[in-house]
Amino acid sequence: MACRISEIVIDAHDPERLAKFWADVLGYVEIAREPDGIEIGPPGTGFGGPQPTLVFDIGDRAEVSRVKLPxxxxxxxxxxxxxxxxxxxxxxxxxxxxxxxxxxxxxxxxxxxxxxxxxxxxxxxxxxx
Structure with missing residues (x-):
């Protein structure tokens, strides 16, 4: 048995703005909303489907780092x-x-x-x- 990527979590200054951008880019829809983030994924499948969902999360930090991600x-x-x-x-x-x-x-x-x-x-x- 192997693992599969189910979510990709991205820290954001403005989760709403990034969720909308990436939903439009990928044809995803909003599947969950929490006070500190938004999850988007493929329509009709959402979490656990063949493609990973994206979670845009402000997290507990007041400011998201601008360091280039690896x-x-x-x-x-x-x-x-x-x-x-x-x-x-x-x-x-x-x-x-x-x-x-x-x-x-x-x-x-x-x-x-x-x-x-x-x-x-x-x-x-x-x-x-």
Whole structure:
């Protein structure tokens, strides 16, 4: 028996704003709300489904650290090409991030509204049923 990632917890200055951004990016819906955070996940499955849920949590700290995390998310479009998905992500509030790319990469490095880096990969993948 193996483990499976069920949730990814992300500390946020504004959990509401990040939950909305990532729900729009991933096609997720709000599945739980607590006083200090919001959980989003795939519609109809939620926690325990084939994809992990995302929890945006202000936690017990007054201020979330701005130290670069040793982890980031990669996303791939499921129903459009990379350029169309890039336009959609930018319209949702993502912005380009410069981490020293050469311009020859097959992916885009972006930041969510709080500056967390993520990459938009070129290859389109099938949606999870």
């Amino acid at each position: 982890l980031h998310l990669d996303v791939s479009a499921t129903d459009r090409d990379q350029e169309a998905e890039l336009r959609r992500l930018l319209e949702l509030g993502a912005r380009h991030a410069d981490i020293g790319q050469t311009g020859e990469e097959s992916w885009y490095v972006l930041q969510d509204p709080e500056g967390n880096e993520f990459c938009l990969l070129r290859k389109r993948i099938d949606p999870v049923p």
